[in-house]
Amino acid sequence: MDKKEKNNLLKNISDKKKDVSGLKQQLNDINLEKEKFYQEKETHSKKIKELLSNLKSLKRERDKFTRAVREHKGKREIINKQIQKKIKVVREVTKEKDQVTKKLQIKDDPVKLKKTIDHLELSIEIDAMSFKKEQGVMKKIKELKKKYLDLSEVTIVHKKIKEFSKEIKQLKREADQIHRAVQENAKNSQERHEKLLGFSKEIDELKEKEKIAYEKFLEQKKKFTDINIQLKGILPDMNKLHGKLTDEKKKQRRKHEEKQQKTLQEKKKVVNDKIKKGKGVTLTMEDLLAFQSGNKE
Numbered sequence: 001m002d003k004k005e006k007n008n009l010l011k012n013i014s015d016k017k018k019d020v021s022g023l024k025q026q027l028n029d030i031n032l033e034k035e036k037f038y039q040e041k042e043t044h045s046k047k048i049k050e051l052l053s054n055l056k057s058l059k060r061e062r063d064k065f066t067r068a069v070r071e072h073k074g075k076r077e078i079i080n081k082q083i084q085k086k087i088k089v090v091r092e093v094t095k096e097k098d099q100v101t102k103k104l105q106i107k108d109d110p111v112k113l114k115k116t117i118d119h120l121e122l123s124i125e126i127d128a129m130s131f132k133k134e135q136g137v138m139k140k141i142k143e144l145k146k147k148y149l150d151l152s153e154v155t156i157v158h159k160k161i162k163e164f165s166k167e168i169k170q171l172k173r174e175a176d177q178i179h180r181a182v183q184e185n186a187k188n189s190q191e192r193h194e195k196l197l198g199f200s201k202e203i204d205e206l207k208e209k210e211k212i213a214y215e216k217f218l219e220q221k222k223k224f225t226d227i228n229i230q231l232k233g234i235l236p237d238m239n240k241l242h243g244k245l246t247d248e249k250k251k252q253r254r255k256h257e258e259k260q261q262k263t264l265q266e267k268k269k270v271v272n273d274k275i276k277k278g279k280g281v282t283l284t285m286e287d288l289l290a291f292q293s294g295n296k297e
Helices: 003-104 110-126 131-150 152-277 285-296
Strands: none
Touching: 003 152, 110 131
């Protein structure tokens, strides 16, 4: 190989080394970008997983409150129907009382009438009065008792109305309590539902970010693979050039060694010729070294 060929070989090797170094630097930079996008994608995935877990928990809570609302509404509906039935009965009983009152032409209140009778009977017992006055009071009591007896039918109806009114009030209290429970559970259900909507929106946004990060990761991964293929394609060529250079160096070394050996043989021959001439011949240090080197072989 002449000098020009050798220089070309060295230049090719140098160029290949630069190409390999440049490609390795690109691989390193791309790998950093690739890992950055992968970690970004993993961060979004982890956050999505956490939000999905919270979403499921909130959904269970919301559904629990929603079921409670339905159950309480059902109970309230039952109680309201009972109230309506009892109100209807009260109206019918009241109508019945009015009819009896009209029939008997009763204007007096039976409760007040009973109090008057009790008061008059007590006055006879404790008040000092003349016989004539006492007879008048007794007569009055007798008249009032007859009226009260006529009012007994009205009194029974009045008692019924009072009992139904009491039951209606109790049912209304129960209905109010259930209504408050409905409102409270509905409020809790709505709060959870609004949070669910917020989480769902956040998950959708994160999924979009996750998708973009993953696409960028795949893009960088493809670049990495393509450049790696380029690098693998260059390395065999560079190894081949290195092989040529090594072979050339070995060849040059052999030539150099052969040349040295030839020179030593020639020097040895000169020394031997000097020795054969006998006395008067002066051997130099170089002659002695050449002679010793030749003998070692």
